[in-house]
Amino acid sequence: MSAVEETYDVIVVGSGGGLVGAYAAASRGLRTLVVEKTDRFGGTVAYSGAGLWFPGSAPLRRAGVSDDVEPARTYLRDIVADPSREARQDAYLATAARLIDELEQNPSFGPFEYGPVPDYFKGRPGATAEGRTIFPVEIPAAELGELAALVRDNIPVERHGQERNPVLVGGRALIARALRAFLDTGNGSYLLETAVQGLIVEDGRVVGVEAVRGGEQLRIRAARGVILAAGGFERNRELREKHGVAPYNGDWSNGAPGNTGDVLQAAVAIGAATDLLDEAWFIPGLVQPNGQPIFHTGVRGGFWVNGAGERFMNEAMPYDQAGHEMLRLHKSTGVPHIPAHWVFDQRQLDRDSFGGDPALPPRPEWFESGALRKADTLEELAELIAVPIENLRRTVAEYNEAAAEGVDEKFHRGEGAWDGIHVHVVGFPAGQPMNYVTGPNTDAPNPLLPPLDTPPYYVATIVLSDIGTKGGLQTDENARVLREDGAAIPGLYASGNTMAAMSGRVYPGAGTPIGSSLVFSYRAVLDITGAE
Structure with missing residues (x-):
């Protein structure tokens, strides 16, 4: 049976932090498709408090927190101590506040709020007890209508049978707000229960994905770029054992059930380089x-x-x-x-x-x-x-x-x-x-x-x-996926836990993983559109 073919400008694989990247692309007039393996949006982000470690951002200033990016840069340099990650750190710091400024212009996102969560390495140069973490504002399910049912529940509800809160908070609020904003652009589409199995490459450039949905083979083309934001491989026991990520029992992970590393393996199959595959959050x-x-x-x-x-x-x-x-x-x-x-x-x-x-x-x-x-x-x-x-x-x-x-x-x-x-x-x-x-x-x-x-x-x-593996595809400061020789694979980007963490083997502060997912999805869109 021949595969069904469709074409978009941008394809985003995964619906956690990558959903913000999808919004950024669609709001710039690009026809954007979100491909989600499971039956609901959000991935591990929906399980989280949705803290964003965003030094120098407007919510910090509004709360009277004295902070800018230079002490944060000093802090990152000190605790990560890896010159190969400095360009990505600089890109993160240069983009976080800008991203929040853009999101807050859209009423669907609402204002973000500061939450007092100290940096995790006390006493290190640039560390602060006030922290640099901001959070999305809660939103009632009734305000979202049918969209609320499309957002993944949190872990207490999904795994432990607690009652669902009629108000979406934390990661569920962030995902719901991003989904609404994305669809309101008029340029956003999505496919749920659709598993990406491979990447389409023509003349060395990634031009789309191969996927399966309900037993039907799909070939979906992307004229401008593919962003892999599908989480890590924490729920794949075979990959955990292969790369030495303890414990090997993925059932102990707090990562979303769809995070089995499918797109990581698809990218490796076309020559993508990897890093930190033995690590996790x-x-x-x-x-x-x-x-x-x-x-x-x-x-x-x-x-x-x-x-x-x-x-x-x-x-x-x-x-x-x-x-x-x-x-x-x-x-x-x-x-x-x-x-x-x-x-x-x-x-x-x-x-x-x-x-x-x-x-x-x-x-x-x-x-x-x-x-x-x-x-x-x-x-x-x-x-x-x-x-x-x-x-x-x-x-x-x-x-x-x-x-x-x-x-x-x-x-x-x-x-x-x-x-x-x-x-x-x-x-x-x-x-x-x-x-x-x-x-x-x-x-x-x-x-x-x-x-x-x-x-x-x-x-x-x-x-x-x-809360996820932190090893993944090697990327540059613009989220472009790299080959072993350091050259970028044209048309292919990665963010969040699909990419190797810009913070290396350390966890700087609350909201670094989700913050990275948002920032590098956004930077991918800026690169796709040629924006500075």
Whole structure:
């Protein structure tokens, strides 16, 4: 059966951050097609809080946050320490504020708002405790009409059965706003449940994609360019194993289910170069009653122990650093650190609950599933998690001494700006900017270090998860995909987690991954249109 052929000016593969690039192209008069593999828009962006790490942008100025791009440039140079990424860093910094200025001119996007999320590497040159992160404004589903049903749900709804909020927040709000703006241009079209399987190349130039939809083969041509913005390969176990991205079980990932690296492999097949394929945006994951982990940003009480019953890190450090530290120790010490055990007591449960109203006990399924276990004594707890009781006793004693002094000499919990963020036991709600610690026990020497002295004791499981792989196609500062010799492949662009991260192996601040997706999708359009 012959393939159906269509032609557009621009094709965007993926509907997360690339949707903003699609809007930018369509608003400039280019006939633009968004091709989405799944049945709804948004990808991993829809799961997120949609923070955008955008130094020098208008929402920061409106909030009275003193910031410009030069300290941010200093910060990036210091923590990334990779001259080969400096041109991409400069492009990012030069474009982020400009992009927001353009989006805010369209009422569909509305104003963006500043949220106080500190940069993740405290004390480094150019770092700021105020942060540089902005967020989209929420939007009621009723205002969107039928479009609301086309936006992917967040993880609590999609994977854990929570009720859908009638107001779209965070990533869902960003995707809904971008989708509406895109379609309102009159130049935007989309295909859902359409999987791209290959790229069409003529005379060395990418001129379209080969795809399948409902068993029908499609050849879709792009007169001006193809932008690959289809996320990473975190849900592809075979690719994770091939490139050494731990853990190999993609089911532990918080990435969207369609992120299996199809377009990455299609680009490699025509000679595209890759980088950082062993890396991910790592996070600790709190295992839920259904066995799947959910993004866990840190703890306010209790501590984590490894397979030897010993505490091993600051449990409130920035999540990507926490994930990397878990992985490093798991590989290097000979002691299991994945999974880790989160140990806490009744004091902590009464203070913060376990995913609900502190006045109510945990939901029965937590205990029925074994995701949360209870012990009346430390001896019983040690037996539950199969660690030496003498090590666990010593860990509790050392922790309680630190709690009494309010100083965590071993791991420095509670000393950094990020540590002071209020963290809920199952992660902050997507789309809600995090606030500094408030609530009970603030009269303790260190509110992030309350003692563990009130039985019964509880233990939950922490595994290594991620919010996407960060390795992908090598690109230049204009998002053009490169060959191994550094030459650009004409007509082909990449952004977000389909491209290798401009921040290398580090995570500078909240909103770097999504910010990169938006910025480099936008820069691709500027290159396609010849704009400066």
